[in-house]
Amino acid sequence: MSSSSSSDGVLDDTVLAITQEAINYLRQEAESSTSRTRQLPLERDWLGAHERLVQDYFCENPLYDDGQFKRRFRMSGQLFAKISNDLAGEFPFFTQRVSASRKVGFYGLQKCTTTIRQLAYGIASDAWDEYLRMSSRMCRESLENFCEGVISLYGRRYLRMPTAADVPLLYEAHQRIHGFPGMLGSLDCTHWEWATYPTAWKGQHHRGDHDGLTLILQAVASQDLWIWHAYFGMAGANNDIQVLMSLNLFDDVIDGVAPDTSFYANDVEYKYGYYLTDGIYPEWATLVKTLSCPDDENRLYFKKKQESARKDIERAFGVLKKMVYHRPAVEDT
Numbered sequence: 001m002s003s004s005s006s007s008d009g010v011l012d013d014t015v016l017a018i019t020q021e022a023i024n025y026l027r028q029e030a031e032s033s034t035s036r037t038r039q040l041p042l043e044r045d046w047l048g049a050h051e052r053l054v055q056d057y058f059c060e061n062p063l064y065d066d067g068q069f070k071r072r073f074r075m076s077g078q079l080f081a082k083i084s085n086d087l088a089g090e091f092p093f094f095t096q097r098v099s100a101s102r103k104v105g106f107y108g109l110q111k112c113t114t115t116i117r118q119l120a121y122g123i124a125s126d127a128w129d130e131y132l133r134m135s136s137r138m139c140r141e142s143l144e145n146f147c148e149g150v151i152s153l154y155g156r157r158y159l160r161m162p163t164a165a166d167v168p169l170l171y172e173a174h175q176r177i178h179g180f181p182g183m184l185g186s187l188d189c190t191h192w193e194w195a196t197y198p199t200a201w202k203g204q205h206h207r208g209d210h211d212g213l214t215l216i217l218q219a220v221a222s223q224d225l226w227i228w229h230a231y232f233g234m235a236g237a238n239n240d241i242q243v244l245m246s247l248n249l250f251d252d253v254i255d256g257v258a259p260d261t262s263f264y265a266n267d268v269e270y271k272y273g274y275y276l277t278d279g280i281y282p283e284w285a286t287l288v289k290t291l292s293c294p295d296d297e298n299r300l301y302f303k304k305k306q307e308s309a310r311k312d313i314e315r316a317f318g319v320l321k322k323m324v325y326h327r328p329a330v331e332d333t
Helices: 002-035 047-057 066-073 077-090 110-121 136-158 166-177 242-245 250-257 296-307 311-325
Strands: 183-193 214-221 227-237 263-265 269-271 274-277 285-290
Touching: 047 077, 047 311, 066 077, 066 110, 077 110, 077 136, 110 136, 166 183, 183 227, 183 242, 183 311, 214 242, 214 311, 227 242, 296 311
Parallel strands: 183 274, 274 285
Antiparallel strands: 183 214, 214 227, 263 269
C-alpha cells in the first residue's frame, strides 16, 4: 500500500508540473499577443497612380501608342473604353466612391486595368501594386466584379447557343464560303498547356503524347471566329471522345427544345444541322467526319473541302493560344 501511494503521489506531481507549464506558456502567449502592435496600412498614392495611368494610355496624347496598348492589354483601346464605360454605367463598384472613413477610392480605369492585366499576364493579384498602387485584396475584388459584370452585360449576346435567327445566317455563310449547306460550325479539341498546376493533380492531367500537363478545351467555331460553345478544363488524360460524352452540346436536341435547324440539300430535308469533325469522332447524324482513305475523285474532293472548312476551328484555337503564349514580359510595363 505504501509503494502504491508513493507512485500515485509522483504521478500527481508530474501532472501538476505539466499543467503549470502549460498555464505559463498560455499566459506568455496571451501577454505577447496583447503587446503586439497592429501593422499600419500602407498609404498608397492611388490618385497619383491614376494620373500616371491616364498620362500613359488614356489622355489626348498618351505616352504609349495604340500598338503598345493592344500588346499589353490584349485588346484595342476602343474596346477597353467601351467595356470600362459600360461597367461604370451599370455597376457602382467601377465608379470612384468615398469610403466610410472618407477616403477617396479607386477609379474605374484602375480597377479595369488591373483586371485585364491579371487576365492577360496570368500573374499574382498584387503584381501591379508598384504601378497601380492597389492591394492584393482590391485587385482580387476587381477581377471578381469585372467577370460578373461582363457576364451580366454581354452574356445574352455572346455566351449563348445560336438562336433560330442565328442559324440561317450560319447556314448562309458556311454554304457561301465553304460550300457546305446545313453546317453549324466546326467541332474539335485542343490541349492547353498548364504551367502552374497543383502538384497533387499531376497524374490526371498528363498524357504521353504531351511533354507537360494540359487541360482540354473543346469548342465550336464559325467562319468569323464566333466561339459559341466552349467546354474547358477537362483533365489532359482524357481524349476527344471522353470529352464529347461529357459535354452538354446536344442536350437541347435530346430534350426536344432545340430551335428549328432543318435545311435542304439535294432536295432532301434534314431535321438538324451538323458539325464538321476529324476522323476520331463517332458516326453520329450531327457530325460530318473527314474521310481517312478516299478511293475516288469525289471522295477525295470531299475530303479536301471538309478539311479546308475545318480550318475555322483551328484558326480560332490559334488566336486563343497566341493571346496566351505571346504575352509581353512583365518588365515591359
